[in-house]
Amino acid sequence: MELFPPIPLAEWRDCKETLHRFEQVVGKIRLAASARSNHWWNVPFHLTGRGLTTRPMGQATGHAFTIDFDFVSHRLVAAALGGTEVSFSLSGRSVASFHRATMEALATLGVRVEIPVPRPFGLPDEFRPFVEDTEHAAYDPVQANRYWRVLSQVALVLEEFAAGFSGKASPVHHFWHTFDLAHTRFSGRHVPQPPEADPISREAYSREAISFGFWFGDDEFPEPAFYSYTAPEPPGLPERPLAPQSADWVARRGGHLAVLRYDAARAEAAPRAAVLSFYDSAYQAGAGRAGWDVTGLACPGGITDQHLSAPSA
Numbered sequence: 001m002e003l004f005p006p007i008p009l010a011e012w013r014d015c016k017e018t019l020h021r022f023e024q025v026v027g028k029i030r031l032a033a034s035a036r037s038n039h040w041w042n043v044p045f046h047l048t049g050r051g052l053t054t055r056p057m058g059q060a061t062g063h064a065f066t067i068d069f070d071f072v073s074h075r076l077v078a079a080a081l082g083g084t085e086v087s088f089s090l091s092g093r094s095v096a097s098f099h100r101a102t103m104e105a106l107a108t109l110g111v112r113v114e115i116p117v118p119r120p121f122g123l124p125d126e127f128r129p130f131v132e133d134t135e136h137a138a139y140d141p142v143q144a145n146r147y148w149r150v151l152s153q154v155a156l157v158l159e160e161f162a163a164g165f166s167g168k169a170s171p172v173h174h175f176w177h178t179f180d181l182a183h184t185r186f187s188g189r190h191v192p193q194p195p196e197a198d199p200i201s202r203e204a205y206s207r208e209a210i211s212f213g214f215w216f217g218d219d220e221f222p223e224p225a226f227y228s229y230t231a232p233e234p235p236g237l238p239e240r241p242l243a244p245q246s247a248d249w250v251a252r253r254g255g256h257l258a259v260l261r262y263d264a265a266r267a268e269a270a271p272r273a274a275v276l277s278f279y280d281s282a283y284q285a286g287a288g289r290a291g292w293d294v295t296g297l298a299c300p301g302g303i304t305d306q307h308l309s310a311p312s313a
Helices: 009-033 095-108 141-162 199-204 262-267 271-290 305-309
Strands: 051-053 065-070 075-080 085-089 173-175 180-190 207-215 225-231 248-252 255-261
Touching: 009 065, 009 095, 009 141, 075 095, 085 095, 141 180, 141 207, 141 271, 180 271, 207 271, 225 262, 225 271, 255 262, 255 271, 262 271
Parallel strands: none
Antiparallel strands: 051 065, 065 075, 075 085, 173 180, 180 207, 207 225, 225 255, 248 255
């Protein structure tokens, strides 16, 4: 199987918009039914051999349960830890139908979860309740499976990169609100937040961080890409070199993203090594400008020159 199969945004935009909202329904259930963790790490999904999982949750409900997306059989699976399982097909559903079927599945398991704000987060229709969204109904099994396969392949490379750091760091996880795969490293230094900062940003960026990830494209940047950013952004960051040569700095939302376009990585002779070198160069740029103890935070057995020059799998 090709390491990074093609996934141009234009080919699956409608499916992506539908699936994004499906995941927000389940993600908000996860938010309501799990114990809060620092930097909101309780919220993201994790990859499985068939799709995505919430992981076990239920502290606020009295019932331990999981919800999984199966992108092989194309079903949503809700399961209680006692063994009871309810599933339904993802195909042919609008967001309203998906929301209703999900809540009915949980009720069958004896789980009662109230979503505090039952509508999308950060999307153009964020004021439309899930129960009223009959517009987004374009789940495509082939495209959804390809999305999961791309996520899985990228996650393996990102986890390899993550192994080179010994300090506080996040897992490699999939954020349902921004629809990206991410891993974040922290220096340990506290970052005061301005009074106007929203609660999500205040917690997410309470410590100096460098984040690395992958997203599938959006209206502002309509193509899939690997990315990195440093928060807060140190002076002179976009002046630092990036690898490979096809990577560049992109101004966005008051700062800069290091970006390696997915198709540019695919065109490299060794795509895996190109992505690893990109993440490492972005880390060296951010950590160097911000004054991190790069040597002290390195983890033996992490990324080496030998890894970066190895042929692609």
